[in-house]
Amino acid sequence: MADSSKLTLPTFARRMSLREKVADALRGAIVSGEMKPGELYSAPDLAERFGVSATPVREAMLDLVKQGLVNPVRNKGFQVTAVSEADLDHITRIRELLEPPAAGEACGHITPELLTTLQSLAGDIVAAAAEGDLIRYIGADHEFHRRLLGAGGNHRLVRIVEDLRSQSRLYGLASLAEAGQLVRNALEHVQMCDLIQAGKADDLEDLMRTHIGRVRREWAGRPS
CATH class of the missing domain: 1.10.10.10 (Winged helix-like DNA-binding domain superfamily/Winged helix DNA-binding domain)
Incomplete structure (x- = not known):
């Protein structure tokens, strides 16, 4: 046991x-x-x-x-339950197809109030990364992405993405936190908020795609 x-x-x-x-x-x-x-x-x-x-x-x-x-x-x-490397690859590919365009579409629908919430969550993500609190990090990260994508109004898509994220495994987070690299990755959420505030939907979509790809490589403990 x-x-x-x-x-x-x-x-x-x-x-x-x-x-x-x-x-x-x-x-x-x-x-x-x-x-x-x-x-x-x-x-x-x-x-x-x-x-x-x-x-x-x-x-x-x-x-x-x-x-x-x-x-x-x-x-x-x-x-x-165990998740195979192939399953993780498939999950990442589906997320890359769904989340970047959904984030770009949501960008124009984010209210000032929601942006303030996202900025607060981004701060929580960075703080959790700095403290090496992985469970808090994942919780704040999950809420950030849920609220961001939810602004687009496609709640069925949000549920699908939530399910995919729950099935992911981020075994590399602990080593990233120990090496002080998790904060760098966490700051991408702050950058997302800046892009939303500037109304740069295309740049937000590009950053989201990069962000998801890093999840599969560095965060999952597979550097290449």
Whole structure:
């Protein structure tokens, strides 16, 4: 049984509605590679780590089962599903086809209020990168891209992209953070905000394409 005490998961003690929060944290741990394929994770152990009861953890895990991120192991717990290199290549290719043009289209629909939110999220991403907090990084990154693409109004596309992002694995994040390179990548979100503010939709589309390609190379631990 894997030791959940080594995972850098947040604590949600004394809160009532925790299912989605726990699911988001676990999803971040899976995507970042902190929770590893093939290892067993029990709901009680994770619940102790979170500082909550086992019920919202089990419910969150069942949500992740439906998303294909973990598999239940009878009377033992859950295992993170493995994703092949070919699958990761396919996910990246689909994202490259969908996200850059969607971001360019969304650029002209972003209100000043939403831009302020995106700038705040970009700041959170940079701060998390500087601190090496990978789960917080992935959470803020996910929210940034969800809100950016959502401005285009195609919510079906947003759901597809969210599903693809959840199936990704970014095993290279830890080494990038240790080498001090993750902040450089995080700053691309600040650049995106600057391009949105300047109304440069084509440049935003180009940057998004570069950003996604780097996810597959550097962030996934495959430099070339």
